[in-house]
Amino acid sequence: MIVFLQQLINGLSVGAVYALIALGYTMVYGILRFINFAHSDVFMVGAFCGFYFGRWETGHSLAGGLLVMVMAMAVCALLGIIIERLAYRPLRGSSNLAVLITAIGVSLFLENAGQLVFGADPKPFPPLIPERNFTSPAGLTISSNQLLVFAVTGVLLIALQWIVMRTKIGTAMRAVAFNHQAAALMGINVDLIVSFTFGLGSALAAAGGILYGLNYPSIDPYMGVLPGLKAFVAAVLGGIGNIPGAALGGLLLGLIETFVKGSRLSTYSDAIAFAVLILILLFRPAGLLGKFQVEKV
Amino acid sequence: MANRVKRILEAWPKLLLLAALLASLGFWLASGRINPYFMDILIKIGINVILAVSLNLINGYTGQFSLGHAGFMAVGAYAAAAVTMFPGPKILAMAPASLLAPATAVFFLAALLAGGLAAALAGLLVGAPSLRLKGDYLAIMTLGFGEIIRVIFRNIDSLGGALGLNGIPAYTNIFWVLAAAAVCIYAVLTLVHSTYGRGFLAVRDDEVAAEAMGLNTTRYKIIAFVVGAFFAGVAGGLYGHYTLSIDPKGFDFMRSIEIVVMVILGGMGNTAGVIAAAILLTLLPEFLRSFDQYRMIIYSLLLIILMLTRPQGLFAWKRTAKPAAQP
Numbered sequence: 001m002i003v004f005l006q007q008l009i010n011g012l013s014v015g016a017v018y019a020l021i022a023l024g025y026t027m028v029y030g031i032l033r034f035i036n037f038a039h040s041d042v043f044m045v046g047a048f049c050g051f052y053f054g055r056w057e058t059g060h061s062l063a064g065g066l067l068v069m070v071m072a073m074a075v076c077a078l079l080g081i082i083i084e085r086l087a088y089r090p091l092r093g094s095s096n097l098a099v100l101i102t103a104i105g106v107s108l109f110l111e112n113a114g115q116l117v118f119g120a121d122p123k124p125f126p127p128l129i130p131e132r133n134f135t136s137p138a139g140l141t142i143s144s145n146q147l148l149v150f151a152v153t154g155v156l157l158i159a160l161q162w163i164v165m166r167t168k169i170g171t172a173m174r175a176v177a178f179n180h181q182a183a184a185l186m187g188i189n190v191d192l193i194v195s196f197t198f199g200l201g202s203a204l205a206a207a208g209g210i211l212y213g214l215n216y217p218s219i220d221p222y223m224g225v226l227p228g229l230k231a232f233v234a235a236v237l238g239g240i241g242n243i244p245g246a247a248l249g250g251l252l253l254g255l256i257e258t259f260v261k262g263s264r265l266s267t268y269s270d271a272i273a274f275a276v277l278i279l280i281l282l283f284r285p286a287g288l289l290g291k292f293q294v295e296k297v
Numbered sequence: 298m299a300n301r302v303k304r305i306l307e308a309w310p311k312l313l314l315l316a317a318l319l320a321s322l323g324f325w326l327a328s329g330r331i332n333p334y335f336m337d338i339l340i341k342i343g344i345n346v347i348l349a350v351s352l353n354l355i356n357g358y359t360g361q362f363s364l365g366h367a368g369f370m371a372v373g374a375y376a377a378a379a380v381t382m383f384p385g386p387k388i389l390a391m392a393p394a395s396l397l398a399p400a401t402a403v404f405f406l407a408a409l410l411a412g413g414l415a416a417a418l419a420g421l422l423v424g425a426p427s428l429r430l431k432g433d434y435l436a437i438m439t440l441g442f443g444e445i446i447r448v449i450f451r452n453i454d455s456l457g458g459a460l461g462l463n464g465i466p467a468y469t470n471i472f473w474v475l476a477a478a479a480v481c482i483y484a485v486l487t488l489v490h491s492t493y494g495r496g497f498l499a500v501r502d503d504e505v506a507a508e509a510m511g512l513n514t515t516r517y518k519i520i521a522f523v524v525g526a527f528f529a530g531v532a533g534g535l536y537g538h539y540t541l542s543i544d545p546k547g548f549d550f551m552r553s554i555e556i557v558v559m560v561i562l563g564g565m566g567n568t569a570g571v572i573a574a575a576i577l578l579t580l581l582p583e584f585l586r587s588f589d590q591y592r593m594i595i596y597s598l599l600l601i602i603l604m605l606t607r608p609q610g611l612f613a614w615k616r617t618a619k620p621a622a623q624p
């Protein structure tokens with residue numbers, strides 16, 4: 001039972017990071033209907049921002065750690081907006097495939113530029129907050145980093161839900177996701193909304209990158225590839241384009257993966273995300289929380 | 298005169314295939330005199346041409362988006378290597394010494410076919426369930442299958458596990474590569490340009506209309522997957538017997554992307570363009586070798602710039618304008 005609860009905590013903390021990345025995929029897909037392959041590399045850049053800013057923050061205080069995170073989120077939001085402006089906006093309206101290939105090009109560029117700038121060797125991530133393990137009398141352990149993951153993810157999810165559902169710009173985002181043209185006719189600046197969405201998604205990915213760095217021993221320029229793919233699976237699992245769905249999918253995927261890692265099938269854990277993906281696409285292509293749409297001819 | 302030659306060749310594409318096979322034999326006979334570096338690049342180009350042309354059947358002509366081609370290539374590479382490495386020495390030991398060279402050639406052909414068939418079977422397994430999905434979802438599904446294939450190979454200890462399979466006999470030479478490329482191009486072109494093959498284009502252009510006209514669209518999609526996977530498997534077999542060691546990492550998602558990029562740069566459903574793109578993209582890293590550090594950065598930037606300036610593909614010369622959609 002203790003082992004089960006322990007795995008549950010570990011799984012949820014892995015899943016929370018997937019959820020943060022998945023939100024970026026799902027928001028961009030909801031608005032532009034394309035898979036932003038470069039998103040996983042924005043996550044990587046976020047982790048490296050944490051690495052460099054973390055060097056200045058030598059006190060390892062909670063406030064300092066949060067400041068580092070906010071700075072990394074700002075840098076990545078800017079990066080996401082620049083990527084959208086330079087690489088995706090000129091292709092708006094052309095075929096999906098052209099945009100997909102461009103996204104892959106941006107992803108390759110970020111990875112290789114990262115290799116040149118940050119170096120190809122894995123780097124140990126600095127401890128940003130005071131590290132401590134809390135053990136319950138029954139033997140259940142939770143680290144301060146895991147608590148930080150839960151707290152940050154929870155706050156960001158609530159903030160995101162508030163932005164999307166309760167603010168003017170969030171209403172505009174939903175309108176653009178529903179129909180670009182109609183939204184533009186209602187006086188919404190579609191380009192601005194798309195930029196805002198990219199910024200928001202990239203900021204969440206940066207937070208995910210730092211939380212990932214805190215819980216894993218090292219970071220490198222290719223660290224984004226696998227978590228990125230899995231986060232995308234999480235987004236599809238929850239129903240792509242659906243924000244609570246992405247969060248749910250991320251948490252579920254993290255749980256499934258952690259439990260598989262703890263079982264005899266541990267060497268297959270990287271495949272499990274894709275097996276889940278294939279099953280969900282076969283039996284419920286719209287995802288857990290997505291709405292099934294009938295194709296109109 | 299030239300016109301008549303052209304007409305004869307168009308009437309008998311088999312003649313072209315024969316000429317290509319003879320040319321690859323000639324290349325092989327002359328291979329001792331050609332610079333080994335040039336040979337190496339030519340073999341790499343040949344393998345990439347097979348991969349790109351076969352993916353073009355799935356992605357370009359049939360309009361299904363597959364991101365798992367490296368997975369099929371892995372199946373072919375492992376299957377062919379398993380055939381030549383495990384029963385191979387015993388079977389070849391039975392051949393008389395004077396006939397060893399032809400026996401090896403026939404045996405290698407059989408191994409390549411086995412690799413191709415194994416990959417075709419994988420293509421059937423992937424294709425059959427995936428066909429309920431379209432566009433981005435299909436792309437992600439095939440990507441998932443490609444990754445699963447890789448993880449499975451990583452866990453089969455008799456095939457080397459994560460370390461990979463080493464000591465594959467060096468059977469691949471320029472003849473096999475060029476001949477396989479010629480057969481692949483021939484098969485894809487004649488298939489698509491046959492009466493039956495028009496169905497592939499119909500599925501791509503408008504699946505609903507094709508179905509309404511009575512075409513079995515599912516069947517066309519499965520055939521495209523199976524044939525495309527078969528040639529990817531053959532290419533994998535050639536690749537394994539050329540590099541002499543294969544490991545699951547070499548067939549990852551990035552390898553699939555490379556092939557997809559060749560198809561898209563060449564212009565979807567344009568075999569000549571896809572071949573040109575495969576050659577160009579194989580040569581490009583070689584030209585950039587002197588700036589080794591910046592090589593991949595330049596590659597990715599070129600990719601972005603090409604897509605921004607020519608989203609229809611670099612070599613899409615002939616392009617019939619689509620009629621405007623009715624409102």
